[in-house]
Amino acid sequence: MQDVKPLRHTNHAIHDSAKPPAIPVKTQEDEKQVLKDMLSDEYDPVELQPGDMLSYYRPGLQNRIIRKLRTGQYRIASELDLHGLNARDAKQQLLQFLHDVHPGQGECVRIIHGKGNRSNYKGPVIKTKINNWLRQHDRILAFHSARPVDGGTGAIYVLLRR
Template sequence: MQNEHRPPPADDFVLFRESMQDVAPLQPLNQAELALKKPPAIPLKTIEDEQQVLLDMFSDEYDPTELQPGDMLSYLRPGVQHRVFNKLKRGEYRVAAELDLHGLNIRQARAYLAEFLVTVYPLHGECVRIIHGKGNRSNHRGPVLKTKVNHWLRQHDRVQAFHSARPVDGGTGAVYVLLKR
């Protein structure tokens, strides 16, 4: 006859449950966890590439304009209404974010500015203020960061317009920048 698998009689189940009624499971002690959790993958090369793109976004090959510490910076991308630009010049937009660059070297300033322009998303307005300083301590070279910021901002796609700030907001040592939403 074939070896058939038959379930045990019902009496065996009842007997087993009765005998195990007061049994409590043992707590595991000093057991190693066999399934080790893998650390999250960190795409280091992707992060490096993205940081390099931010740095390369601004070219230093430019026609150096002789800027003086008191010179106004002003730029209007084609297509932006003059009414909007005049409002920016008068400082009538709420400044939603601010970046202070003065005191940094060119490499640091470029990295901070690139990251700021990519990551800042003003909620209620599209105006930000960037403080570059007037360049009073640049000796005979003129305002270094001011010249660089003037050139870098013109190259960025999000920048619609910029103008030197009102005296109360930094004057010619800062700019209001109108960003695309």
Template sequence: MKKNDLLSDSDKALFQEAVEGISPLKQNRISPFKKSLSPIPRQLYQDEMLVFKDMLSDSFQATEIESGEELIYFRPELGKRQLRNLRQGKFSISAELDLHGMNVPTARYELTQFLGHCKKRNIHSMRIIHGKGLGSYHKEPILKNKVNTWLQQRDDVLAFCSARSFDGGTGAVYVLLRRLKHR
């Protein structure tokens, strides 16, 4: 039995009526649809995550501090007058980051993003609120210790110190970033 024998005469007539006036295609091949995907730079993402992880390492050894202790750190190239002005809060605070209620990985990410943002916008003085640790499980300053450690590891941080009492006291730090050299 041939294919044409399977169709009734009424079906053939109905088909002829439906395709009346339509001209056949000159080819019988159809090109497959190929959607080209943009390449995913997986290695670049992995490299950036590794740099991000290494930038603020928890294995860096900084002195553990108590809740009420004042933080102070400065690089040798910072002048005494600049350090005194920073400690007295005389620098204009151009940006602020509040880490209250964040866990350590989130705080690390937010701090890195914040410092990168400040660097891009040429912001040199800022305040970072880390809290005193009174709300933590053991009433210890977890984020305060981490911020102390993380900031000391950054080459772009010239100095930081605990804020004045009305700016957060020992629950916040003033940070001074290195100015970008113009080429």
């Protein structure tokens, strides 16, 4: 090793390309799993009929806001149609929709769940589940069945927390 001399670096390439940004794959998978697990299907089912109105208000909400929601006076910022989906797909789309709607787009959305007229002896499936899921979600301040012109008892107005 005494006679060894280091080589000179005359012909080497210098790469100035930046590394691509890291993609947090596990974090994204965890967030999807949280969305999936967020709403429970464990509930005491309420006997809903296709023509029943849905209504829910968080405690402390002003009567003026409740009346405005009930009469459909809020501008609808976005709409989700779950009409005809099965419960699993409806839940995924609902959670993704509530995650994606930004407060800057408005605070009221319309969700079309259908009346459940084609459901067999069980009654309206999606309508019953929507009623339960929305009550559990932190972002929901209130919801009420829509006016007949906006879908009647087959749709609801949902007031979102800003």
